[in-house]
Amino acid sequence: MATLKELTHREDRLAGGHRLCAGCGASIAMRQIMLGAGTDPLVVGCATGCLEVSTTIYPYTSWRIGYVHNAFENSAATVSGVEAAFKALKRAGKIPADKKIKFMAVGGDGGTYDIGLQSLSGAMERGHDMVYVCYDNGAYMNTGIQRSSATPKGAWATTSEVGAAQAGKQQKRKDLTSIIAAHNVAYAAQGSISHWKDLATKAEKAFAAEGPAFINVLATCPRGWRSAYNKSIEIAKLGVQTGYWPLFEVENGEWKMSTSSKGLVKAGRKPIEDFLKPQGRFKHLFAPENSDLLAEIQADVDDYWEYIKHRCGVE
Amino acid sequence: MAEVKTVATTGNLVVAEAMRQCKPDVVAAYPITPQTTIVEEYAKFVAQGRVHTEYVTVESEHSAMSACIGASAAGARVMTATASQGLALMWEELHIASGMRLPIVMANANRALSAPINIHCDHGDAMGARDTGWVILFAETAQEAYDNTIICLKVAEDPEVLLPAMTCLDGFITTHSIDRIELFDDETVADFVGEYEPANALLDTDSPVSHGCFAGLGGPFFEFKKAQRLAIDRSKGVVERVGAAFSELSGRPFGLVESDMMDDADLAIVVIGSTAGNARHVAKEMRAQGVKAGVVKVRCFRPFPQAELVAALKDAKAVAVLDRAESFGAEGGPLYLETRSALYDLETRMPVVNYIYGLGGSDVRLELIRQVYSDLSDIVSGSASPSGLVYLGAR
Ligand SMILES: Cc1ncc(C[n+]2csc(CCOP(=O)(O)OP(=O)(O)O)c2C)c(N)n1
Ligand code: SF4
Ligand SMILES: [Mg+2]
DSSP states (O other): OOOHHHHHHSOOSBOSOOOOOTTOHHHHHHHHHHHHTOSSOEEEEEOSSHHHHHHOBTTOOOBSSEEEEOOSSOHHHHHHHHHHHHHHHHHTTSSOTTOOOEEEEEEEHIIIIITTHHHHHHHHHHTOSOEEEEEEOSSBTTTTSBOOTTSOTTOOBTTBOEETTEESOOSOOOOHHHHHHTTTOSEEEEEETTOHHHHHHHHHHHHHSSSOEEEEEEOOOHHHHTOOGGGHHHHHHHHHHTTSSOOEEEETTEEEEOHHHHHHHHHOOOOTHHHHTTOGGGGGGGSGGGHHHHHHHHHHHHHHHHHHHHHTTOO | OOOEEEEEEEHHHHHHHHHHHHOOSEEEOOOOTTTHHHHHHHHHHHHTTOOOOEEEOOSSHHHHHHHHHHHHHHTOOEEEEEOHHHHHHTHHHHHHHHHTTOOOEEEEEEOOOSSSOOOSOOSHHHHHTTTSSOEEEEOSSHHHHHHHHHHHHHHHHSTTTOOOEEEEEETTTTTTSEEEEEEEOHHHHHHHHOOOOOSSOTTOTTSOOEESOBOOTTSTHHHHHHHHHHHHHHHHHHHHHHHHHHHHHHOOOOOSEEEESOTTOSEEEEEOTTHHHHHHHHHHHHHHTTOOEEEEEEOEEESOOHHHHHHHHTTOSEEEEEESSOOTTSSSOHHHHHHHHHHTTSSSOOOEEEEEOOGGGOOOOHHHHHHHHHHHHHHHHTSSOOOSOEETTOO
16 A cells, blocks of 8 residues: 555646536545556546536546546446457557556446446456446436435435425435445445545555456535535545445455444444434434434444445454 | 459358458447347457457447447447347447547448337338438448448548448348358458557557547537538548449449439439349339339438439439338438438429338338339329328238
């Protein structure tokens, strides 16, 4: 693992001046991961979404590396093609045999959990040497905060409204990281923008792994979460500390809980309310009539926590 | 000197052979009847080590075209093949391939679109893609499918063009029937298509570029589209030039529009694909009976060869356009609409009538073509007036 000093001397591959909101977790996730990726040349493919529209407004680009955007549901398939081209052009002698390039595909939770799941599954199964990064802000933010299968239960979103008949999203979040781990990829992990060292280390491992790797990053969206612009890191940290977002990795089939989460097993997790309270999208949950729902959400978090503990062999 | 080998085989197998001879760096494809034998044959080349191609066995046609786009943006020579539902599933990506100006070449084994599900020939799939910005050539025979595939690659990669190109052949009729075909040796094809020199390759990491940027309100979207329009307009001359060069090598004719017996024809049939052969056969019969019949085959549908079509038809007394595709709710089929529009500028306009035929592989019997010429005769003699769209041979 590179030291903080080393990391700070690495080139920032995503330039400032992009149009993401202040406090947006997506760019923080990208910068931490690309710092951890190392110094080999990197080519990235990005799905349609906030990150994409805000970083490549023609004639400008924030990407200091090769970048391709194709569509919403296919960043994994697109990068499959880029990586295939690299192999073939080496074979043809058009690219020197010792040339190294790393490949990264990126998507939001909508582009990954939902519409892009097939494309991602295909790419992971075929074994392309790429790291797929999902920045999970728990909704389709770019189109106006519609629910996705990553949206937490109870959250308000513009297609899971709050009213007399319904208190926000009715369903639990899909556990995508486990689904990808079940592809038996070389490396799969869950990280958070609040734990930069953990995330950068996971990125380093993911890029070092041969074959497909996957990182799911909790990435605050102040606009959609209805949270303060200067609280993004703090809220993401609460996501980890409440156990809503356990940090773990699956390396060659071996599940391992990351230190910051493992510490909570003894020290105790914060109640889920601590994560929900600073976010306006959960405001309705604190009305007296929704106390059962709140208890249900806590129970869901507990279940998932126990499941991850079990997978990681943590007592 | 080009060496030629004559073989008896199917359209699909010679498309695969043409692909191999074009040496694509990446092929990303997904199987669908009646395209399957193309991708199976190519998989054999890969297994035999006869190609350097990275063959990406994607999980869908949407991903096939997505991977082709990634590979092409990366700087690779890219080819693929599909049909029908597969082409429909790619629709979003077809626009992106042309909008990003990526010279991908794709064979399409023309097949009807569901529903009802059907695996046989019509042109509804390719016609549904006619406005996606691809250069589109149609083959009448397996030989033309081979020739068109090679021509498509050279056109697509021409720096004046840089657009994707589709090489279409009729499902089962051309894809699966065994025909006599002349193949070039590998070197001749390699020399003809040359090496691909990509512009702005993603893999050129010393000069990083961003592909697929956002050009929203107030951005240059409109100007990008104009540039694309100019490119496909320019491609017409390039198709002609490359076709002529290929023709010189092969000794076989190549035209955007190919006319038969049209010099003095009164009655003309305009047609695409394998049915041109049936039409020619019947036209000859008619000629033997003293009827001046002729056939105009449209080999290049995009860019649409308006001037060439007008030149071929201008002296005809009546024209029948045969469409193997619907354009539901429009006045007629796609070829009819474009042909009528092309003829609008003539000083004296002849009657132009439309027949929808052969959908879902419905049989194109010679008597149906005879009926068309006979209808045209009646129109010219005044014993019948031009009527609306006819479903030729429908029960
Ligand atoms: C095929 C298709 N369907 C829908 C859209 C509209 N769309 C664009 S971005 C987006 C949501 C993106 O959500 P996510 O992937 O979570 O990224 P975020 O915007 O939250 O960063 C949607 C629905 C589209 N571009 N393409
Ligand atoms: S809406 Fe959310 S995800 Fe989109 S740019 Fe703003 S903070 Fe980032
Ligand atoms: Mg999102």
